[in-house]
Amino acid sequence: MARGINKVILVGNIGQDPETKFMPSGGAVTNVSVATSESWKDKNTGQPQERTEWHRVVFFNRLAEIAGEYLKKGSKIYVEGSLRTRKWQGQDGQDRYTTEIVASEMQMLDGRGGDSNQGGYDQGGYDQSQPQQRQPAAQQRQAPQQNQAPQQGGYQQAPQQQPQQPQGGGFDSFDDDIPF
Amino acid sequence: MARGINKVILVGNIGQDPETKFMPSGGAVTNVSVATSESWKDKNTGQPQERTEWHRVVFFNRLAEIAGEYLKKGSKIYVEGSLRTRKWQGQDGQDRYTTEIVASEMQMLDGRGGDSNQGGYDQGGYDQSQPQQRQPAAQQRQAPQQNQAPQQGGYQQAPQQQPQQPQGGGFDSFDDDIPF
Amino acid sequence: MARGINKVILVGNIGQDPETKFMPSGGAVTNVSVATSESWKDKNTGQPQERTEWHRVVFFNRLAEIAGEYLKKGSKIYVEGSLRTRKWQGQDGQDRYTTEIVASEMQMLDGRGGDSNQGGYDQGGYDQSQPQQRQPAAQQRQAPQQNQAPQQGGYQQAPQQQPQQPQGGGFDSFDDDIPF
Amino acid sequence: MARGINKVILVGNIGQDPETKFMPSGGAVTNVSVATSESWKDKNTGQPQERTEWHRVVFFNRLAEIAGEYLKKGSKIYVEGSLRTRKWQGQDGQDRYTTEIVASEMQMLDGRGGDSNQGGYDQGGYDQSQPQQRQPAAQQRQAPQQNQAPQQGGYQQAPQQQPQQPQGGGFDSFDDDIPF
DNA sequence: TTTT
DNA sequence: TTTT
16 A cells, blocks of 8 residues: 555666566566666757666566566666665665666567567566566576676665565565675 | 656655755755655565655756745645756765656645745646746855755755756846745 | 556546445446646736646546545545546437546545544555455445436446456446446 | 646557648647557456557647657557547537547657658657747648548537647637637 | 667 | 557
8 A cells, every 4th residue: 555656657778688686485576777868958058968867677576577588778668666765785884775666567669579579478568466476487596796886776685575566475585695 | 858758756745844955046956855655564474564765856946946935844745757866976985876856847735735825826736847937036045054964865066957957048046035 | 468558647636526336246436527727827818717627537446435435525636547438329329438537546635534534444545456356335236317417428338347457246237227 | 837637648559640730820730549458368258358448649739740740650659648628519519528638748669760750850759848839831721621520529619729738829719610 | 788 | 540
């Protein structure tokens, strides 16, 4: 249940191939960066200006699997979700904050999706509202990786349960501290 | 002009009285924190849980003046805007990032607004898209203040004019105190 | 699954007490009209103008019960939903079309809701995405009523199944032809 | 100024080439139908079902010119706008109502736009909020055409001024009764 | 880092 | 009437 409205709508292209990881529960987590941009003319010089905004989008469970499988660098997508700001500790021990969009719906907007569309995926919309805890095959847990200086923050501790869309499985604890 | 869609819609209550500052240009800048929350029952224990999300919202120019004048701690508002992540330097010299919602529209959702509603303000919606250069009065520029440990970042320098909604005219100086 | 996005967001006041009816399946259906308005100054005469738009909103099942129980004339609400245009036959046998917003989420925006808030309803948000087919007690079917010149159309025939949010119960046929 | 929020967001394909007409003021008006669809499985039979919703979208002025020039049957677009229900008289003298989305923003979502992109149009987003009353050249008024049995209504009388986005030019009266 |  |  919600008190208030916390809604984000994005249409943009993703900057890199998505990264999918798995939670101990088996649920997938996929992160992408989505670019939107604004262009305008400088009022004084008349010079064209452009500013690109990068949005960290995180998908869970079924949406994460779809995102991980079908999106790739350059894909144009529609994303609907909510804002969540996570607190984490920098290597200097200081608190950092990262704001992400937790996706609740995603649609691919690219035309004919090349080779990505075999296998029964019918290029429609995916809504987390009817989660069908599908256990992805071959979900070998990723080996711990070096903390790669996240753009604007990253998990340092096990992430909190995300309340947005309560899932069937557990979701509780990560056994290492470099979750995704 | 935009490439892509970058849209945020919030309905929530503001956590503190707004803070309005002025840019060198004379344009107002008002910051508020807006709370939205989610509640759910823990799947295992059945315990009720709640998570409150705080959103940093920034208003510019006319909207900033209205926000500064009429909003107060606890006000319920509708906000529409876009996400912007700013980079700033922590006191340790390290880069920090703060994500804010740059408001393009705001509406007060509280009932008859007590004493805030005399003076011709008719409790409607405010949209930055049709700026009607109204000259507000008596807004002595705030004295420089100490950098008060921002929640998740803050201006370090005088804020830049926000390119989001380029204004046609100057917008620089206000000379009287009756904004609208 | 969706192809494309069909989303409506309204914030407005309802014009009359809601009307709740029940489907043969027992599911509730509540209709309200929501007003939004625009005001502006005539470019030539400078006269203030106002236009109020009325939106037909329909709630199903749990949302319908909540709407029917807690909303009343004048209530300010947030509604999110999708557009649906229904075809029906006028008494002259001609086709008519009515466009409605099928609500998927609703929040009451009024302050402490007077006496409407006892009974466990905690004035939050209601989302149809986790339907908990509650069988409303005392759902005596309303007696057929006169077709009261609907604002912009009304069901003449049994309404089609609404695919938006598939429900558990049947939903198929009404045994009278003035459903709501 | 707005009291309340009246917002529609669509992503879909247009069903036919757009039709652009011009108002006496010279402002363009373009209409398109946008399809969105939902598919699901019948709960009883398990049969796949689909429902397509058609949305009447109207663009004014600059957006209308862009829509008229660059959109074509099958184009995928993002549209943001507001709902407006118009009243008109059927040929039987009876009132009819048609609900449309008055677009305030449009973006083309198709990939490289084929031949439509020469001439300086840079395939970005178009926002009516900074109207730059461009007088389209060669805007020979369309000859009156037969009232082609509109899908769900059509103007019979001169349309009212559309208050949404007040424009600079006149906008007042049509000299024939089959406006668009 | 995308896209135009 | 689109699209898959």
